[in-house]
Amino acid sequence: MSVITLKKPVRIISSASVVGRHEHAGPLGGLFDFWDADDAFGMDTWEHAEAEMQRMALTFALNKYGADDRAIDAVFAGDLMNQCTSSSYGLLPFDIPYFGLYGACSTAVEGILLASLLIDGGHFSRIASVVSSHNCTAERQYRTPIEYGSLRAQTSQWTVTGAGAVILADGGDGAKVEKLLPGRTFDLGINDPADMGAAMAPAAADTLSRYFRETGTLPRDVGKIVTGDLGFRGYEMMVELMHREGYDVTNNYTDCGMLIYNREKADVHSGGSGCGCSAVVFASHFLRELNEGRLDSMLLIGTGALMSPLTVAQGDSIPAVAHLAKVVR
Amino acid sequence: MSVITLKKPVRIISSASVVGRHEHAGPLGGLFDFWDADDAFGMDTWEHAEAEMQRMALTFALNKYGADDRAIDAVFAGDLMNQCTSSSYGLLPFDIPYFGLYGACSTAVEGILLASLLIDGGHFSRIASVVSSHNCTAERQYRTPIEYGSLRAQTSQWTVTGAGAVILADGGDGAKVEKLLPGRTFDLGINDPADMGAAMAPAAADTLSRYFRETGTLPRDVGKIVTGDLGFRGYEMMVELMHREGYDVTNNYTDCGMLIYNREKADVHSGGSGCGCSAVVFASHFLRELNEGRLDSMLLIGTGALMSPLTVAQGDSIPAVAHLAKVVR
Numbered sequence: 001m002s003v004i005t006l007k008k009p010v011r012i013i014s015s016a017s018v019v020g021r022h023e024h025a026g027p028l029g030g031l032f033d034f035w036d037a038d039d040a041f042g043m044d045t046w047e048h049a050e051a052e053m054q055r056m057a058l059t060f061a062l063n064k065y066g067a068d069d070r071a072i073d074a075v076f077a078g079d080l081m082n083q084c085t086s087s088s089y090g091l092l093p094f095d096i097p098y099f100g101l102y103g104a105c106s107t108a109v110e111g112i113l114l115a116s117l118l119i120d121g122g123h124f125s126r127i128a129s130v131v132s133s134h135n136c137t138a139e140r141q142y143r144t145p146i147e148y149g150s151l152r153a154q155t156s157q158w159t160v161t162g163a164g165a166v167i168l169a170d171g172g173d174g175a176k177v178e179k180l181l182p183g184r185t186f187d188l189g190i191n192d193p194a195d196m197g198a199a200m201a202p203a204a205a206d207t208l209s210r211y212f213r214e215t216g217t218l219p220r221d222v223g224k225i226v227t228g229d230l231g232f233r234g235y236e237m238m239v240e241l242m243h244r245e246g247y248d249v250t251n252n253y254t255d256c257g258m259l260i261y262n263r264e265k266a267d268v269h270s271g272g273s274g275c276g277c278s279a280v281v282f283a284s285h286f287l288r289e290l291n292e293g294r295l296d297s298m299l300l301i302g303t304g305a306l307m308s309p310l311t312v313a314q315g316d317s318i319p320a321v322a323h324l325a326k327v328v329r
Numbered sequence: 330m331s332v333i334t335l336k337k338p339v340r341i342i343s344s345a346s347v348v349g350r351h352e353h354a355g356p357l358g359g360l361f362d363f364w365d366a367d368d369a370f371g372m373d374t375w376e377h378a379e380a381e382m383q384r385m386a387l388t389f390a391l392n393k394y395g396a397d398d399r400a401i402d403a404v405f406a407g408d409l410m411n412q413c414t415s416s417s418y419g420l421l422p423f424d425i426p427y428f429g430l431y432g433a434c435s436t437a438v439e440g441i442l443l444a445s446l447l448i449d450g451g452h453f454s455r456i457a458s459v460v461s462s463h464n465c466t467a468e469r470q471y472r473t474p475i476e477y478g479s480l481r482a483q484t485s486q487w488t489v490t491g492a493g494a495v496i497l498a499d500g501g502d503g504a505k506v507e508k509l510l511p512g513r514t515f516d517l518g519i520n521d522p523a524d525m526g527a528a529m530a531p532a533a534a535d536t537l538s539r540y541f542r543e544t545g546t547l548p549r550d551v552g553k554i555v556t557g558d559l560g561f562r563g564y565e566m567m568v569e570l571m572h573r574e575g576y577d578v579t580n581n582y583t584d585c586g587m588l589i590y591n592r593e594k595a596d597v598h599s600g601g602s603g604c605g606c607s608a609v610v611f612a613s614h615f616l617r618e619l620n621e622g623r624l625d626s627m628l629l630i631g632t633g634a635l636m637s638p639l640t641v642a643q644g645d646s647i648p649a650v651a652h653l654a655k656v657v658r
Binding site for chain 2: 045047080081089096097100101113117124182308309310314316
């Protein structure tokens with residue numbers, strides 16, 4: 001599959017982000033639509049809290065667009081929970097055809113890709129894409145309950161408590177999705193679940209270098225190159241892997257996981273991660289940069305590590321995938 | 330969202346199914362492409378076995394089509410494992426852009442819907458959809474390891490050990506996907522995880538009755554109406570719910586979960602279930618009926634229960650979704 005250029009203008013007409021207190025304390029804190037001081041969002045369990053974040057994010061996005069759920073033809077949704085229950089329960093109140101996705105932390109961009117393709121295809125006018133992650137649900141499921149106080153490796157990342165929603169449409173105002181490149185699954189044999197950046201960087205470099213080769217463009221031809229959640233460690237690997245492919249990305253490449261926390265103050269080691277990381281940074285920061293004219297174009301690359309605690313326990317290495325969307329002003 | 334009529338002919342040009350020994354012992358046993366006598370498929374763990382089933386199913390489908398993975402523009406894949414690892418690991422050998430789905434047991438039809446829409450949209454020519462379930466991985470994850478010998482409720486179903494693959498294309502020979510109706514998530518307050526048929530039947534009835542209303546057709550206007558895995562118990566509920574909507578489906582409605590096992594001989598209680606259930610029954614039996622002229626048209630309705638063991642433990646009821654595809658000769 002080659003780079004896809006959409007036939008019609010698909011615009012991101014609304015977006016919203018909902019985060020926890022650590023994310024609010026970070027450098028982008030003032031840009032999110034809502035933050036909750038105790039990360040519980042008024043709920044009795046962390047899992048209910050994460051579902052509530054999805055409900056809130058889509059509600060904010062609908063409110064900003066000035067429409068209710070009847071205006072939306074479909075929703076793509078996903079999260080990191082087993083059986084993606086933050087999505088299925090969180091979006092239950094909405095009367096919208098539902099497509100569940102699982103792309104780990106690439107899900108935000110997977111949703112944008114599929115929504116763009118369906119709108120471009122002509123049967124759908126407006127599609128929402130909603131994803132979430134929550135630090136406490138992820139820690140409980142993937143590692144150990146936070147109350148255990150386990151030590152974290154320096155390569156490990158901090159799962160973002162955040163839900164992001166975007167609404168894409170075949171008309172209206174907002175940044176335009178112009179080109180897409182779906183990713184292939186990739187496995188370079190990394191098997192350390194505390195080093196996701198290293199597992200995902202090869203997939204991101206594969207997709208990004210294919211994009212440059214196929215379009216005959218260079219990193220300098222786009223305003224920003226932004227990966228989802230490689231973090232500081234994965235960023236360095238990505239720069240090195242792209243260098244080996246013949247591309248210098250050091251001038252305009254960054255990663256959402258490096259932007260969301262204040263690294264000096266927050267104990268986040270290699271940066272942020274999780275489905276919510278790229279979703280809230282894109283929905284709050286980068287879409288604003290595009291819509292307010294400070295950025296002309298960007299390549300958003302969603303990165304996902306497709307393992308589970310069970311596959312890690314069985315000694316399998318970690319496959320990853322990276323989907324790319326070019327979004328322009 | 331209304332019923333979608335595809336603009337161009339999207340055909341199912343190849344299909345394959347791989348099953349375990351219980352499925353081979355059932356009434357459709359002779360139709361599957363491969364069965365494994367000990368359900369392990371040569372692997373060291375059940376999870377590796379399920380991944381191998383996906384690899385085998387797609388390989389069979391590619392071989393029948395007479396092509397390798399370079400002929401395929403994208404693959405939609407999903408399963409029931411946490412983080413959908415049967416798909417990500419099983420399809421890793423294929424160099425195909427990868428879209429992970431999670432629709433529980435509706436995933437087979439969710440994949441057919443999205444593949445059809447993307448092909449209809451014009452950017453993709455050939456897309457594969459692959460799903461799986463395995464009795465032993467599902468029992469270990471959702472209930473208790475089978476070695477514990479727990480008693481099963483009479484309403485419970487038997488997770489199918491099976492992987493199905495279909496390849497859809499914008500040309501060629503094979504049954505045609507003609508109309509689609511994506512489902513909404515639905516929750517009627519059922520909270521018994523041993524009674525999935527009851528949880529999913531309302532979603533199936535919602536989608537099917539909307540289809541008949543919007544198209545102005547009746548059950549008799551289509552050859553067969555086939556749900557994915559409601560089982561015997563869900564079948565009865567479905568008939569009753571459709572009756573309340575004003576439609577008599579008793580003449581030509583059946584369920585893949587009722588067809589795959591010999592109910593008298595196999596101890597499967599309410600029938601088969603799992604992502605693999607509708608996938609292998611459709612790929613082996615119904616596609617053959619269509620392609621060999623014994624069936625003119627069918628409505629395939631994928632049914633998925635979108636809960637997890639954790640949401641059940643937290644007392645939540647079980648949301649469900651049902652996607653519909655009309656497939657014609």
